[in-house]
Amino acid sequence: MELTRLTVSETLKKIKGKEIGIAELVSAYLDQIENLNKTIGAYITVCREDCEKRAEDIQNKLDTGENLPLAGIPAALADNIVTRGVLTTCASKMLHNFIPPYDSTVSEKLRNSGAVLLGKLNMDEFSAGNSNENSYYGPVKNPWDFERVPGGSNGGAAAAVAANMACFAVGSDACGSLRQPASFCGVVGLKPTYGLVSRYGLIAFASSFEQIGPITRSVEDAAVVLNAIAGHDPKDSVSAKSRHPDYTVFLNNDIKGIRMGLPKEYIGTGIQADVRQRLFEALKVFESMGAVVEEVSFPMTEYAVSAYYILSSVEAASNLGRYDGIRYGYRAEHYPDAGDLYKKTRSEGFGFGVKRTIMLGTYFTGRDCYDSFYKKALKARRLVTEDFEKAFDKVDIIVCPTVPVTAFRAGEKADDPIGMHMSYVYTVAANIAGFCAISVPNGTDSKGLPTGLQLIGKPFDEGTLLKAAHAFEKNTRFDKPFDVIC
Amino acid sequence: MKGLNIRQTEYEAVIGLEVHAGLAVNTKMYCGCKTEFGAEPNTQCCPVCTGMPGALPVLNRKAVEYAIKAGLATNCSIIRYSRQDRKHYFYPDLPKGYQASQHNLPLCTGGFLEIEVNMSAKKVGIRGIHIEEDAGKLIHDESGKYSLVDYNRSGVPLIEIVTAPDLGSSEEVRAFILKLKTILEYTGVCDCKMQEGSLRVDINLSVRRRGESTFGNRTEIKNLNSVRAIVRAVEYEAKRQAEELEKGRSVRQETRRWDDARGVSYPMREKKGADDYRFFPDPDLCPIVIDDAWLNEIKSSLPELPDEKKKRFVLEYKLPAYDADFITGSKQLSDYFEEAAKRCRNHRAVCNWLMGDISKKLNESNIEVSDIPVSPENLAKLVELTDSGIISWKIAKQVFVVMWDTNRDPAEIIEEKGLRVINDTEEIRKVIIQVLEENPKAVEDIRNGKEKTIGFLIGQVMRKTGGKASPGIVNRLIFEELERLFHE
Known part of the structure; x- marks a missing residue:
């Protein structure tokens, strides 16, 4: 039995049944990380000693009868989620030495649930990127093919879960940053509805788009982890006040009569033929289970990426203003005055992708551009959202591929930022509208690379979303994690 | 500056004010840190008000209430749906790289205050009142080698009150500030301790020929924190601008500082393009929605x-x-x-x-x-x-x-x-007789018609009785005794 291949639910069962000890489990994961991290580069920080100690603590609690929903589950957090006392770099030189004196709400919740933090995961620096090639700590490789990217910005999270280096991972999704890498690496990626999971302690990139969510090996795991991290947080002003249900209750394999909408704009040009083929096969699976699939239209699709590009740059440029070398993080060595301190610290501390984002965002809100870019993008955001709201009058779930393509080669799109942005053309709308969405494995392309199926649900209707995704998973041959090459 | 006195020239000043008032609330605008003045540096701060990565703001509801109180007390309309915007600039005392403020939709708009100068009343328009957070404080080492930052003030709730350019003189400015201070004190919105910086004023001032309707180039003098300094700065700046025009020069549109010791204003070092604050709505904060119930509650709490x-x-x-x-x-x-x-x-x-x-x-x-x-x-x-x-x-x-x-x-x-009034007529009469005897010259003067001298004699009586003699009785008896003397 390979412990590191089990899902969260399987692992929990074995821990609670005393089949395995937490220490043993944690050490199996640490070994796997030890063996693979040099090649894959999924982790920036590994908390070896901390998690060995923690394994012991949790085991004691468990043995004294305490009931913890994620007792002993070895997990990892993307490095843009603040962890008290554990280096949190956001994959940037700017925060290469930042050890937070406070915890993010999600980190605190996972700790309270009994999860064991294996370490902090690599990502695109400050979330600026879609291939995890832009990290101060080096690129992450796709476990399916080391020549290829794992997707981004949470390439580290997807690669770690795919390569059995973590039982589950938690990261953030601003335009597809969980779902796109999940699709590229053959795992499950869930972006909850905006406001369901607290953003307190998530190092902000595109504040109004990003949500924290899990990357897991199964849909059931996504539901289990979501149970642990969702909920109102008074520290996050935009966090939703309503109580959330137990998401595992929805996983009953009954999707009879569920109405699914296929956006016709998503199956036109630019989609890889075998990705489209897998999509149509998936639709047949749904229909065979009693779901009704019909076509819907998103006429505003062509504006979605541009609107996101403008608005996210604006928010990111503003959010990144605090990295000035004054209070924490990197500070340039020689500077004659405060102005120079800013200039040098920010020039030396940020990588190219981040600087490009800052420059664009600054430009878009400049006095001369505010109306022509920022305000128009807001309008486009509204229109894209309306497309979805209209569709949801008719259907319960939107179904489409997660990404039009499978994992591309490292360096292939380095000089093609627009091409790179097209890799989130199907995922970004859920962030623009704030809806929930999930990517589940949907077989492989002709090269044997994984492709994902994306389902988008109504706001706070994660229940239906997970139900449909779970039913699909159970009725395809992809109901177990892929055997990756390593 | 000597010479020109603007009051006597053909120029008039056009003045508008921006008043920053620290709200008398116990906690900061977006976190639970205390706002006490004068605490040890950096003891009243947390991840939120020091701009740590991932920290998020939560609006202080009481600060909003106080701002609304200020708006109601200055006859403003209260905007039922307003937003908070980010105002971007870089400065070491500004931890997030932006100040949370309100740009497009302030909480209160379109009010006024009535002032009275030289017996005539005047309405001064208030364009708006918005909430914003204060910055920290830079302390420069005397050697010039380093500067220290104290973030205790960072995130302290402020309101900014912006007037219309309705003020025309230092007297009017003074009357306005005093009136505003009174109102803020009455409503408990601000303690108005100017020496602690809880009320700071920026002056926007231009001059033009009397009777003209267009505005001249204006200057902004920043951050004045005493009524005296405000009055002096207004007088100085009006005079300075009038003299520039008088010399055939134009006034530079610029930001200036006031040097109270030297009694002069001087231009601040300008940074090119530093005035584009790139405002946009803060995505971390919800719109501020004020419903009838809340507004009525605040209204009824106004003194x-x-x-x-x-x-x-x-x-x-x-x-x-x-x-x-x-x-x-x-x-x-x-x-x-x-x-x-x-x-x-x-x-x-x-x-x-x-x-x-x-x-x-x-x-x-x-x-x-x-x-x-x-x-x-x-x-x-x-x-x-x-x-x-x-x-x-x-x-x-x-x-x-x-x-x-x-x-x-x-x-x-x-x-x-024993300070009780002496009402005993005979006791007082004795003293009066004594006084008249001791002051024959005065008695003589009175006889010759110098009646004012009676006051002097009354004074003497009061002195002798330690001020306790009933003035009415003294008055009556002194006339009686004088009459008697004159008829003797």
Whole structure:
């Protein structure tokens, strides 16, 4: 039995049944990380000693009868989620030495649930990127093919879960940053509805788009982890006040009569033929289970990426203003005055992708551009959202591929930022509208690379979303994690 | 600056103010940190107000209420749906790289305040009141080698009150600031301790030829924190601009600082493009929505404002308008007045004490109204004692001095020191006869028609009785005795 291949639910069962000890489990994961991290580069920080100690603590609690929903589950957090006392770099030189004196709400919740933090995961620096090639700590490789990217910005999270280096991972999704890498690496990626999971302690990139969510090996795991991290947080002003249900209750394999909408704009040009083929096969699976699939239209699709590009740059440029070398993080060595301190610290501390984002965002809100870019993008955001709201009058779930393509080669799109942005053309709308969405494995392309199926649900209707995704998973041959090459 | 006095020239000043008032709330705008003044540096801060990665703001509801109170008290409309915007600039005391403020939709708009200068009333428009957070404080090392930052002030809730360019002179500016201060104190919105920086003023000023309707180039003088400095800066700047124009030069549109020691304003170092703040709505904060219930709750919590109180004081206590204005100019003073007035009959006398001896004492000892050592109860007793003729006005003043030092019951002081008025006619007559004997010259003068000299003789009688003789009796008897002398 390979412990590191089990899902969260399987692992929990074995821990609670005393089949395995937490220490043993944690050490199996640490070994796997030890063996693979040099090649894959999924982790920036590994908390070896901390998690060995923690394994012991949790085991004691468990043995004294305490009931913890994620007792002993070895997990990892993307490095843009603040962890008290554990280096949190956001994959940037700017925060290469930042050890937070406070915890993010999600980190605190996972700790309270009994999860064991294996370490902090690599990502695109400050979330600026879609291939995890832009990290101060080096690129992450796709476990399916080391020549290829794992997707981004949470390439580290997807690669770690795919390569059995973590039982589950938690990261953030601003335009597809969980779902796109999940699709590229053959795992499950869930972006909850905006406001369901607290953003307190998530190092902000595109504040109004990003949500924290899990990357897991199964849909059931996504539901289990979501149970642990969702909920109102008074520290996050935009966090939703309503109580959330137990998401595992929805996983009953009954999707009879569920109405699914296929956006016709998503199956036109630019989609890889075998990705489209897998999509149509998936639709047949749904229909065979009693779901009704019909076509819907998103006429505003062509504006979605541009609107996101403008608005996210604006928010990111503003959010990144605090990295000035004054209070924490990197500070340039020689500077004659405060102005120079800013200039040098920010020039030396940020990588190219981040600087490009800052420059664009600054430009878009400049006095001369505010109306022509920022305000128009807001309008486009509204229109894209309306497309979805209209569709949801008719259907319960939107179904489409997660990404039009499978994992591309490292360096292939380095000089093609627009091409790179097209890799989130199907995922970004859920962030623009704030809806929930999930990517589940949907077989492989002709090269044997994984492709994902994306389902988008109504706001706070994660229940239906997970139900449909779970039913699909159970009725395809992809109901177990892929055997990756390593 | 000598020479030109703008009042006598063909130029007039056009002045608008931006007043930053620190709200009298206990916690910061977006976190639970305390706002106490003068704490050890960096002891009142947290991840939120020091701009740590991932920290998020949560709006202080009370700060919004206070801002709305200020808006209601200055006749503003309250905007039911407003937003908070980010105002971007880089400065070491600004931890997030932006200040949370309100740009497009402030909480309150379109109000006014009435001021009175030289007996004529004037309405000064208030364009808006918005909430924003304060920055930290830079402390520069004297050697110039390094600077330190104190983030205790970072995130302290402020309101900015922006006036229309309706002010035309330093007197008007002074009257406006004093009026605004009074209102903010009345409503409890701000403690208005200018020396602690809880009320800071930026002056926007331009000059133009009298009668012109277009505006001249304006300058902005930043961050003044005393009424005196504001008045001096306005006078200086108006004069300076008029002189520039007089010399055929134009006024540079710029931001200036005020050097109070030298009494001059000077241009601030300008950074190119530094004035584009790239405002946009803060995505971390929800829109501020004010429903009827909340607004009514705030409205009903507003106290009586100075203008209403002044009217009431004139009607209820029969104070002259000027006196009512003086007393209601300070909430504490008016509270003190009412406390004393409800315990005695002669309200004018209470008012006279406050405007006379008590104000003088306050100025001399530089203390606040709240620290007046004489309780309103004891002042009321003193007024009653004087009114009922138990002591004279003059003795009352002596008793008051003792009360100021001890806050004792005036009746006790009078008994102890034997200060009661002498009403015994024969006792007083004896003193008068003695005085007339001792001052034959004065008596002679009176005989020759110099009646004013009687006052001198009365004074002598009062002196001999230690001021205790009943003035009415002295008056009557002195005439009787003089008559008798003249007919002898």
